[in-house]
Amino acid sequence: MAASTAASRLSPPRPRTASPPSTPPRRSRFSPLRAAKMEAVLSVGAHVIPHPRKAETGGEDAFFVDSDTGGVFAIADGVSGWAERNVNPALFSRELMANSSAFLKDEEVRHDPQILLMKAHAATSSVGSATVIIAMLEKNGTLKIASVGDCGLKIIRKGQVMFSTCPQEHYFDCPYQISSEAVSQTYQDALVCTVNLVEGDMIVSGSDGFFDNIFDQEILDVIAESPGVDEAAKALAELARKHSVDVNFDSPYSMEARSRGFDVPWWKKLLGAKLIGGKMDDITVIVAQVKTVVIPDDEGSGVEQEQGSELGTGAAVVSAE
Numbered sequence: 001m002a003a004s005t006a007a008s009r010l011s012p013p014r015p016r017t018a019s020p021p022s023t024p025p026r027r028s029r030f031s032p033l034r035a036a037k038m039e040a041v042l043s044v045g046a047h048v049i050p051h052p053r054k055a056e057t058g059g060e061d062a063f064f065v066d067s068d069t070g071g072v073f074a075i076a077d078g079v080s081g082w083a084e085r086n087v088n089p090a091l092f093s094r095e096l097m098a099n100s101s102a103f104l105k106d107e108e109v110r111h112d113p114q115i116l117l118m119k120a121h122a123a124t125s126s127v128g129s130a131t132v133i134i135a136m137l138e139k140n141g142t143l144k145i146a147s148v149g150d151c152g153l154k155i156i157r158k159g160q161v162m163f164s165t166c167p168q169e170h171y172f173d174c175p176y177q178i179s180s181e182a183v184s185q186t187y188q189d190a191l192v193c194t195v196n197l198v199e200g201d202m203i204v205s206g207s208d209g210f211f212d213n214i215f216d217q218e219i220l221d222v223i224a225e226s227p228g229v230d231e232a233a234k235a236l237a238e239l240a241r242k243h244s245v246d247v248n249f250d251s252p253y254s255m256e257a258r259s260r261g262f263d264v265p266w267w268k269k270l271l272g273a274k275l276i277g278g279k280m281d282d283i284t285v286i287v288a289q290v291k292t293v294v295i296p297d298d299e300g301s302g303v304e305q306e307q308g309s310e311l312g313t314g315a316a317v318v319s320a321e
Contacts, residue, residue, distance in 0.1 A: 037295050040141040040197065042071025042288040045229030047237040049283045051209075052245070059282035060090040061207050062097040062130075066104055071137035073286050074100050074113075075151050076130040077207040079177055092128025092180060099123045100134060111136055113146035118187035121178050129179035133165070133205060141197045141290065146190040149175035152211045155195060156202040156223055161216050163195050167208070172260045175208070203288040204236070209281030212253035213243040223287070233287040240285070244278035253279040 044067060050059025060078030078093035099120035103109055109116045113134035131149025145153060150167035168176040168191055176185045202223055226232035243249045254276045263275045
């Protein structure tokens with residue numbers, strides 16, 4: 001952090017009797033003794049692994065990360081059922097995320113993820129639908145979340161999951177979704193949450209392809225072993241991908257299916273078989289850590305830029321492994 005300090009010139013000695021009251025030396029304007037404020041920011045890492053059969057096209061998930069305003073990220077999971085109507089499901093999710101990124105600076109958004117979703121959805125012209133989650137961190141450490149469907153988010157503090165969003169669905173494997181059709185869910189159906197965060201908190205967010213294939217304890221273990229958010233996002237995505245193609249892994253998805261009454265045919269049950277295995281899908285993971293920066297009370301823009309430049313801004317384009 002650059003700080004200029006004016007050097008004092010020595011005055012010639014004067015008789016003690018004529019010496020005026022001493023004046024304290026002027027401090028630098030960036031002196032730590034001046035009033036300052038703390039602002040919360042996010043350090044963010046992301047990783048995407050498409051469905052094995054969709055690797056060439058990059059899959060149907062999309063996301064964006066923006067750290068210029070402290071921390072905003074979003075994930076949209078294109079609904080694959082549109083492929084049966086000869087519609088590319090990725091077009092809707094990608095345009096929705098591009099519009100979300102573009103409207104961040106809109107005055108009407110006012111750091112409200114639900115309003116951002118409203119404007120992004122209204123501006124999306126592609127045919128299709130998607131589940132979506134948007135999270136915004138305010139400077140005071142308040143995380144605002146708006147989600148429609150089964151993209152999820154968890155907050156980890158001191159090695160424990162202290163908050164999780166809940167999926168919205170019509171029935172098993174049919175989540176709420178933002179759509180190009182008139183009869184669908186809208187921003188008004190979003191699950192809206194506000195969580196107060198502290199420095200060091202970890203945020204793990206992902207599409208259903210991630211959470212369907214990994215357990216909370218596995219997430220905690222990977223976070224604890226990872227040196228940074230980039231490494232954590234990649235390790236989590238790769239572990240979920242490994243589980244997704246393992247027919248013997250009793251995944252969260254298969255456990256949920258059995259609890260809802262789905263299972264193998266009766267004759268397989270007689271042989272001791274049960275419904276298990278991972279769920280192959282696009283996998284998107286975003287890992288973020290809450291950090292704080294010190295902003296001087298006045299003329300602090302230069303310091304804020306230096307601190308913020310370490311975070312950078314993510315692109316609104318899905319990167320595929």
